[in-house]
Amino acid sequence: MFNIPCYVTTVCCRQPCGKFLPCRIHTCQRSCHSGSCQSFDQKCIQKCTIQRRKCGHSCNLSCHGDDPCPITTCQTIIKLRCPCDSLEKDGICNIKSNEFNEEKNNICDVKTSPFIEEDYDFNLTSRIEALKIQIENSLLTRKQQQQQQLECNDECRVIQENKSFTQAFSMNIDEPRQLPNIYTDFLIDYAKNNFEFVQICQVTRRLLQFYTFPPMEFNERHLLRELASFYDGIIHMLHDAHAATFRFGSGSIACV
Structure with missing residues (x-):
């Protein structure tokens, strides 16, 4: 003491x-x-912590003792998101169960009592009915939650396009990009004098997967071979001494 x-x-x-x-x-x-x-005439003013059947949030009304929770709209603050999860903001739950559904839920509580073998048919029918009610309530709750979703905007579409572009080219935007290799003197000199041909090769790579070039001179074929070496996944094989088919895909040039 x-x-x-x-x-x-x-x-x-x-x-x-x-x-x-x-x-x-x-x-x-x-x-x-x-x-x-507390005094005799004083009432409990603490918040009710009983979970709502529909959304799972607490009742949060003033204590009502053993009485059933009043049928009210849930005012819990939740995170609202768009379907692609790019947008997020705070909002009110706003899910409300009507009296008819509350009565159904009470039926579910009664009919999910321990199984009694003496009345097999009654128990089986009751449990099937209770299961149907639970499925209906789950579908209704999911529909109400979907109605609370934010609508995607232009920013979402841009983000989704970037994600699709990244996945298509197997790139990770979170990883630091490596600096490109230094071009050879031949590529630099040839590009200065024949920039139009080099530009055609670059545009063709972005738009097509397969392209067969016409018969070319040695310098042009040599340019394509060296240019292709700056992209990943290169497979190079000439059909003959003058013509070649180039395969373009997944951010690379392949000479087949």
């Missing part, structure tokens, strides 16, 4: 009281005290 000064008339351990209030739902949150936790 701690020493208590003689002038102290009330001894308190300063721990939460924890006694059940008259509502039999909540406990007293006051520090240790003497006497009753």
Whole structure:
């Protein structure tokens, strides 16, 4: 025991009281005290913590004791997202169960009681009916949640296009990009004098997967071979001494 000064008339351990209030739902949150936790005419003002059947959030209304939770709209703040999860903002749940569905839920509680072998048909029928009601409620809840989704905007479409582009070219936008290799002197000199031909090769690579070039001179074929070496996944094979078929795909040039 701690020493208590003689002038102290009330001894308190300063721990939460924890006694059940008259509502039999909540406990007293006051520090240790003497006497009753609340006066006779005082009501519990704590929030109801019973979960709502539809959305799973707490009732959050003032304590109503053993009475069923009133049928109200859920005011819990939730995160609203668009279908692609690019947009996000705070919103109100707003899911409300009507009285008809609440009665159905009570039926579910009764009909999911322990199975009794003596009345097999009744139990089986009751459980099937209860399962149907639960499925209906789940579908209704999902529909209500889908109605709360944000609509995708132009920013979402741009993000989705970038993701599709990244996946198509097997690139990871989060990884640092490596600097390109240094072009050879032949490529630089030839591009200066024949820029139109080099530009045609680049445009063809972006638009087509297969392209057969017409018979070319040695320098042009040499240009394509060196240009192709700057892209990944290269397969190079000439049909003859003058013509070649180039395969373009997944960010690479392949000479077949």
